[in-house]
Amino acid sequence: MHFDEFRSGGAGSPWPRNKPVRLSKYLIALLVFVAWTPMAQAIDSVRVPHDVAAIDLTHAVEKHSSEGDRLQVSTAPGSDGIIRRIEVGAREPGTRPSWIVFALTNDTDEQVERLIVAPHYRLQGSGVIWPDLGASRISAITASQGFPPEAEESADADVFRLTLDPGTTITYIAELRTPNLPQLYLWEPEAYKEKVTSLTLYKGIVIGISGLLALFLTIVFVV
16 A cells, blocks of 8 residues: 555545544654664773773673673774674673673783773672672673783682784673672783782781781690
């Protein structure tokens, strides 16, 4: 049926004259709904300066949950301003893991190396009734361009080393082992090494004091 015939509602037409008015109202309502529907926005990227030892990314990530073993997200706009769509798959097909997405920008003229660190253990906010006893948080990280971050061995945290070329913005998608990610940091490698060394020394001092206290209490009990 042509639009003119539908609009006229002439002889032999099954539509009454007021039917096009109703349909036009529905069409207008549909256009208004589409216009007011919020569009999917790209994630905001985090600038990575040279003179900052650590950046807290905990509240700069977007959390996602997928119905299957694949996830599609929009990348942060690069230097050309283009927003792209990328798709990643879970390491184990058929699973439905949780994901986080974040973006980093290197707007300098030098290459930057950083460490993505997700600690296994935490003291503040670990919970009392259902305590967070610590676990591996991230299983893999995928980059929107270039090489993916490389995992490094660590007993207390999930550590991934990444490289940001000058003038680039890269979006990262991390597959989680647990539904929650309490903490996520971006460390300068040497600063993180010093932190780990000082923390190891602190743990040694605490263990030594605890051992001496246990020995003292044992002697007191025997006496």
